[in-house]
Amino acid sequence: MTGPEAEALDILHLDMDAFYAAVETLADPTLAGRPVIVGGSGSRGVVASCSYEARAYGVRSAMPSVQASRLCPTAVFLSARFDAYAAVSRQLHEVLRSFTPLVEGIGLDEAFLDVRGAHRLFGTGPEIGRAVRERVHGELGLWSSVGVARSKLLAKLASRAAKPTATPTGPRPGVGVVAVEPAAELGFLHPLPVSALWGVGPVTAARLTRLGVSTVGDLAAVPVETLVVTLGQAVGRQLHELASGRDTRPVEPDRDVKSIGHEETYAHDDHDVTSLRRQVVRMADAVGARLRGSAKQGRTVTLKVRFGDMSTITRSHTVADPVDQGPVIAGVAAELLGGVDVRPGVRLLGVSVSGLTGASDREARQLSFGDLDGPSDRRGGAASEALDAVRARFGTEAVGPASLAGPEGIDVKRQGDTQWGPRSAEPGSG
Numbered sequence: 001m002t003g004p005e006a007e008a009l010d011i012l013h014l015d016m017d018a019f020y021a022a023v024e025t026l027a028d029p030t031l032a033g034r035p036v037i038v039g040g041s042g043s044r045g046v047v048a049s050c051s052y053e054a055r056a057y058g059v060r061s062a063m064p065s066v067q068a069s070r071l072c073p074t075a076v077f078l079s080a081r082f083d084a085y086a087a088v089s090r091q092l093h094e095v096l097r098s099f100t101p102l103v104e105g106i107g108l109d110e111a112f113l114d115v116r117g118a119h120r121l122f123g124t125g126p127e128i129g130r131a132v133r134e135r136v137h138g139e140l141g142l143w144s145s146v147g148v149a150r151s152k153l154l155a156k157l158a159s160r161a162a163k164p165t166a167t168p169t170g171p172r173p174g175v176g177v178v179a180v181e182p183a184a185e186l187g188f189l190h191p192l193p194v195s196a197l198w199g200v201g202p203v204t205a206a207r208l209t210r211l212g213v214s215t216v217g218d219l220a221a222v223p224v225e226t227l228v229v230t231l232g233q234a235v236g237r238q239l240h241e242l243a244s245g246r247d248t249r250p251v252e253p254d255r256d257v258k259s260i261g262h263e264e265t266y267a268h269d270d271h272d273v274t275s276l277r278r279q280v281v282r283m284a285d286a287v288g289a290r291l292r293g294s295a296k297q298g299r300t301v302t303l304k305v306r307f308g309d310m311s312t313i314t315r316s317h318t319v320a321d322p323v324d325q326g327p328v329i330a331g332v333a334a335e336l337l338g339g340v341d342v343r344p345g346v347r348l349l350g351v352s353v354s355g356l357t358g359a360s361d362r363e364a365r366q367l368s369f370g371d372l373d374g375p376s377d378r379r380g381g382a383a384s385e386a387l388d389a390v391r392a393r394f395g396t397e398a399v400g401p402a403s404l405a406g407p408e409g410i411d412v413k414r415q416g417d418t419q420w421g422p423r424s425a426e427p428g429s430g
Contacts, residue, residue, distance in 0.1 A: 008182055009125030011251065012113040013147045013155035014096065014132060017164060019109035020049035022142050023088050024078050033170075035059070035075040037068055044265055044347075048080045055166035085109075088140060095135050099128060104251045110159075112152055114251035125149075126179040133176055148179040151247035154189065155180075157196060161188075185245045190217030197242050199235060207231060219243040260290050260298070261352020269308040269345030273337070276346060280337055281330045283351040288326035292384060296356045297322035301329055303336040304350035312348075315339065322357050325384045329353060 016022065020038040025031040035054035039047040045065035057072035068075065089108035096103045099122060102114035115128050122128045129146040136144050147158025158178040165172040180188050194213055195205050207230055213219050219227075220243040227236035241247070262283040270276055280303070291297060301323070302316040315336040323329055333351045 008150050009148050009179055010114060010116045011149055011152055011155045012115060012125065012129050012132065013152065013159040014111055014113065014129075014136070014144050015146075015156075015159045015163070016092070016109040016136075017143045017145060018049055018051050018055075019088075019142070020080060020085055021051040021054075023085055024081075025051065026141050027084070031076060035072050036078065037065070037072070037075045038078050038080050039065055039068075041065055041077055041079065042267060044267065050075075052164055052166040052171035056168050056170075088142070091140055092136060095139055096132065098135075099132055102251050102253050104253050104255065112155065112251045126177060129177040129179065143176075145174055146177045148177065150180075150182060150185070151245070152249050152251070153198065153242055153247040154185060154245065157189070157192065160196075186217075186220075189243075189245055190215060190220060192216045194219050194243075197239060199239060199242075204231060204235065204239075216243050257294065257296070257356060259302075259352050259354035259356065260287055260294065260296065261302070261350060262286050263304055263348055263350025263352075265306075265348045266346070269347050270349075271343055271345045273342050276337060276342055276349060277334055279349050280333045280351060281326075283349070284330035284333055285326035287351055287353055288324055288329055288384065291324040291353060291356075295358060297324040298353035298357070299323070299355035300353065301332040301336070302350075302352045302354065303333050303340075304348070304352070305337075305340055305342070305346055306348035308345040308347050310347070313340065318355065322355075323353070 021036045024036060024038060031051075033053065034051070035057065036051040037047055037054050037059060038049045039045055043066055047059060047061055047063045047065060047068050049061055050059045050068070054068075054072050054075050057075075059068045059072050059075070065077070069077070085108050089105075092109075093103060093105060093111065096111055096113060100113050100115050100118045102117075104112040106112065113128075113132070115122070115125060118128060119125075122131055125148040129148045133144055133146050136142065145159045145162040145164075147155040147160070147162060149155040149158055158180050162174050162176055162178040164174045192215065194200055194208055194216055197216060197219075200208070208214075208219065211222060211226070211230060213222060219239060222240075224237060224240040227240050230236065231239065264279065264283070270279075299320075299322050300316055300318045302314055304312065304314050306312040317332050317336060319328075319332065323332075329351065
């Protein structure tokens with residue numbers, strides 16, 4: 001297809017198929033054709049990803065692992081390996097950027113691409129979509145699904161339509177690439193369930209149901225004034241625009257990170273403030289390392305605490321100068337923890353830093369008289385640089401805060417290590 005309509009299809013959405021499960025199967029081919037579930041185990045674990053064979057039993061991402069085990073007793077459960085998936089994701093983005101620099105990553109396994117400047121080299125939007133998919137499979141050994149359209153909303157919905165389908169007799173291959181032509185946009189969009197739209201969660205869906213809305217087409221027929229009264233000004237107008245196929249959001253390849261943090265759910269509620277302080281040090285050390293690795297610093301340290309009854313509180317403190325050092329972050333977070341009664345038992349603990357600036361911003365701040373004696377934050381900065389250098393050469397567990405050392409080594413927090421469920425060990429056990 002050539003001509004103006006083809007050129008209008010400038011937005012691609014690529015979504016990897018069962019990404020984590022597919023990476024595990026690539027690493028262990030004996031898993032092919034079997035129901036594979038990746039995620040946390042135990043009563044508080046959740047499913048991160050599952051193969052299409054497992055989906056045929058009703059297993060879905062974000063489902064409690066206990067429920068998934070009941071639905072599919074023969075499943076192979078694997079602990080999630082965030083580092084492995086992140087490494088493959090970096091390879092994926094190298095492939096995508098070989099087609100266009102305008103790539104907006106969404107998590108590890110999906111991305112939007114703006115290919116307006118790539119038509120002369122690679123063809124129409126659908127042709128680029130097919131080429132991207134084939135290159136990803138050829139270089140990574142993994143399959144993906146691609147949607148092509150004039151907007152991010154339609155491209156994402158199209159990639160979903162391109163995916164394989166789970167059936168009791170095995171996965172049914174999808175078409176791989178779905179392109180939504182301008183003239184067919186509303187015909188594609190309006191039959192979809194209203195829950196397909198961004199911003200329609202269970203609460204909003206329930207309100208729309210009371211209006212007799214079940215499909216996107218139903219929503220498009222509701223006067224915008226009615227939606228504003230029912231859902232509020234911002235949500236009502238946004239959904240009216242999306243239901244009409246209007247989505248002007250650009251692909252944003254350089255979206256600024258708002259915060260960097262870690263949180264962890266424990267296998268058993270922790271009532272011991274000493275143990276929790278140790279966990280604060282562990283997470284603050286990891287947050288500081290990620291800040292420095294991203295050439296970022298931040299001014300606001302936030303502590304998140306979720307109790308056994310699922311009630312959640314946050315406490316924050318903003319410091320005068322931006323920080324990126326684990327001990328400084330830990331000190332602030334520990335002070336915040338000191339103001340929390342942990343006797344009911346802590347289910348989840350988190351430490352994050354927001355109000356981020358570039359590393360150069362701090363370097364440029366004016367010196368104060370106190371700096372003439374060599375301020376502690378600058379001495380700590382040198383120590384952090386040395387710590388980073390040792391870890392880069394010998395591994396992340398080579399050196400760390402003394403309070404994290406135990407019989408089995410240094411208990412370093414790794415990004416994503418408990419993202420889908422708690423560690424099997426007790427909090428504070430090493």
